[in-house]
Amino acid sequence: MINTPTETNLDTVQASPKMAARGVNVYYGDNHAIKDIDLNLYADEVTSLIGPSGCGKSTFLRCLNRMNDTIPICRVSGQILLEDDDIYTSGIDVVQLRARVGMVFQKPNPFPKSIYDNIAYGPRIHGLAAHRTDLDEIVTTSLEKAGLWQEVKDRLDTSGTALSGGQQQRLCIARAIAVNPEVILMDEPCSALDPIATAKIESLIDELSGRYAIIIVTHSMQQAARISRKTAFFHLGEMVEYGDTTEIFTSPKEDRTRDYITGRIG
Amino acid sequence: MTDRSKITTVNSSVPTDWKSDAMQARIGRRYRRERIFRSLGLAAVVISVLFLVFLLGNIVKNGAYGFMQTSVSLDVTFNADLLGDPSVLSAEEFTEKVRKTNMLRLIQASMRDLFPDVKGRRDTRALLRLVSTGARAQLRDMILANPSLVGNTERVELLTSDDIDQVIKGNIDITLAEANRKVKDKELSWLKTLQDDDRISLDFHSQFLTGGDSREPELAGVWGAIVGSALTLMVTLVTAFPIGLFAAVYLEEFAPKNRFTDIIEININNLAAVPSIVFGLLGLAVFLSVMGMPRSAPIVGGLTLALLTLPTVIIASRASIAAVPPSIRDAARGLGASPMQVVFHHVIPLAMPGIMTGTIIGMARALGESAPLLMIGMVAFIVDIPGSINDAATVLPVQIYLWADSPERAFVEKTSAAIMVLLFFLIAMNGVAIWLRQKFEQKW
Numbered sequence: 001m002i003n004t005p006t007e008t009n010l011d012t013v014q015a016s017p018k019m020a021a022r023g024v025n026v027y028y029g030d031n032h033a034i035k036d037i038d039l040n041l042y043a044d045e046v047t048s049l050i051g052p053s054g055c056g057k058s059t060f061l062r063c064l065n066r067m068n069d070t071i072p073i074c075r076v077s078g079q080i081l082l083e084d085d086d087i088y089t090s091g092i093d094v095v096q097l098r099a100r101v102g103m104v105f106q107k108p109n110p111f112p113k114s115i116y117d118n119i120a121y122g123p124r125i126h127g128l129a130a131h132r133t134d135l136d137e138i139v140t141t142s143l144e145k146a147g148l149w150q151e152v153k154d155r156l157d158t159s160g161t162a163l164s165g166g167q168q169q170r171l172c173i174a175r176a177i178a179v180n181p182e183v184i185l186m187d188e189p190c191s192a193l194d195p196i197a198t199a200k201i202e203s204l205i206d207e208l209s210g211r212y213a214i215i216i217v218t219h220s221m222q223q224a225a226r227i228s229r230k231t232a233f234f235h236l237g238e239m240v241e242y243g244d245t246t247e248i249f250t251s252p253k254e255d256r257t258r259d260y261i262t263g264r265i266g
Numbered sequence: 267m268t269d270r271s272k273i274t275t276v277n278s279s280v281p282t283d284w285k286s287d288a289m290q291a292r293i294g295r296r297y298r299r300e301r302i303f304r305s306l307g308l309a310a311v312v313i314s315v316l317f318l319v320f321l322l323g324n325i326v327k328n329g330a331y332g333f334m335q336t337s338v339s340l341d342v343t344f345n346a347d348l349l350g351d352p353s354v355l356s357a358e359e360f361t362e363k364v365r366k367t368n369m370l371r372l373i374q375a376s377m378r379d380l381f382p383d384v385k386g387r388r389d390t391r392a393l394l395r396l397v398s399t400g401a402r403a404q405l406r407d408m409i410l411a412n413p414s415l416v417g418n419t420e421r422v423e424l425l426t427s428d429d430i431d432q433v434i435k436g437n438i439d440i441t442l443a444e445a446n447r448k449v450k451d452k453e454l455s456w457l458k459t460l461q462d463d464d465r466i467s468l469d470f471h472s473q474f475l476t477g478g479d480s481r482e483p484e485l486a487g488v489w490g491a492i493v494g495s496a497l498t499l500m501v502t503l504v505t506a507f508p509i510g511l512f513a514a515v516y517l518e519e520f521a522p523k524n525r526f527t528d529i530i531e532i533n534i535n536n537l538a539a540v541p542s543i544v545f546g547l548l549g550l551a552v553f554l555s556v557m558g559m560p561r562s563a564p565i566v567g568g569l570t571l572a573l574l575t576l577p578t579v580i581i582a583s584r585a586s587i588a589a590v591p592p593s594i595r596d597a598a599r600g601l602g603a604s605p606m607q608v609v610f611h612h613v614i615p616l617a618m619p620g621i622m623t624g625t626i627i628g629m630a631r632a633l634g635e636s637a638p639l640l641m642i643g644m645v646a647f648i649v650d651i652p653g654s655i656n657d658a659a660t661v662l663p664v665q666i667y668l669w670a671d672s673p674e675r676a677f678v679e680k681t682s683a684a685i686m687v688l689l690f691f692l693i694a695m696n697g698v699a700i701w702l703r704q705k706f707e708q709k710w
Binding site: 065070110121 | 522523591593594596597598599600601602603604607611612616
């Protein structure tokens, strides 16, 4: 019934996955939100999670860096591997995990501090910079990678909340990059942005895709088609189909995927 | 009837006749109700403003004279025979001699020059009573501060007794029959002589703001109570703020949500509504009886008021902590901040304006409390300015209570004046709270 990702991936030659879900179930109290998900997520490529609202894609995303820990009724079973370590059972420290698996949220959420301090916060708490000059270097390169440097280089001490929505979101991406993560999770990063800002974020994701494993939840199928190499379709807590983005959108194997893509469900 | 049925018919195929009489009347009624509602609200505001204006007007009217005091100018001869000669005696000997001298004799001498006809002990005593009993200390301090006065005659301003002061201020009705008033005809005639000689003046009285309490209204001041209040509030702030803040942070950010924390939450809200005198009983039982702390001391008062303020601080702090957007917590957590880092780097700084505002409002309430302090003995008559949190002290509201309870007519205005001082501090504290909120308020 459900395509196992290992099968669909047999034809694509891949190194071992950066992150992998093995039989992941998530419960909110009695509500079975995520059902038995197996998924491989590879470094240096963008994976889109699509599906109708409430299908569990954001919940799954938040399991990948244990952001669901703070919800008391949330329970996760199965394995989520970062390289070879199970992030839920092994001795991995949550704080460290979140430095390795960064996150960008739906609504831009810069700290109400200066642009500089927004970027510098992560490196500071993780002790990544020994000197002020190192920190300056991290701030500069992070902003450059996020394509924001030219716009803000003269006003690093102004508040991050004073930027426009699109700039704020790129600031949040720069902030996530600054701690040098291996994986970046993005939870509908463009849903609060106008089309121009969205285009900038998308091209930014494209540029970053070679350096980080990027997993992005999106409601826009066009966006998924534009930016991701792999796409997973979620429906009612199940992962219905996973495969190359082009295949999912041109010749889906499952009826439900086709119905969603053509707008009949969702 | 037909009109009405037409209006209320739902889904009728006939379009609603918005111009019909019934509809117009309906709209008219609606506007009328609106007007009545608005005028009721306005009336409520006007009534409360009137009451406030009346209250403040009354206090200011009564209290304005409390800051002023009548003085009499007398030509005092600083008799070297009586006081000792500072050029002969050593400084200590001179001080000792001056301290032992009865200054009343200087006043008596100068009064005798003014009223040579007054004879007899009874009349002389009555004459001397025109001058405040504090005048002696006034003279003594004058001499000790300036020993070169000895041997000279100087015109000095001495406080009059509170009765004379009240006559000058018009608070004693001198048209009453002599038997029915405190100031007798003889005294009034002396006063008249002094006034004609231009020796009576009504001036600003700084001792009211710088002195301690006294049985004599003309000598009583609020400084002791102000210092007592300041020391007490300091203890309250130092205890209630950190405890309240950490309790709020724990309950809001770390405590598991279960029946136990629910009970704690409900009880904190209940504590905020407990009558303050109950906290006084608690303070009496715990701090005085069990822990054996000093009675009447600001440390006990401060701790008792801290108990009273804690619920306010906790509730205000929790509200402002809860108002910090979850997205900020997510952002920090997503970067790998530990729960404590999230709280200390982001939540508390962002909640601080609200926490400080709540704390200051709580402090303002503590500043105005008297009931719990009565229970722990801060209602004593204390003349000295407290020097530390362990000294006996009183606070402004209790001082007001004590003066309001005093029989002397002159304490009426002192009471109102002290209320004005208290209100000044309350308004100042609320002003600071508003200023803090405006300055640090975050826009999201």
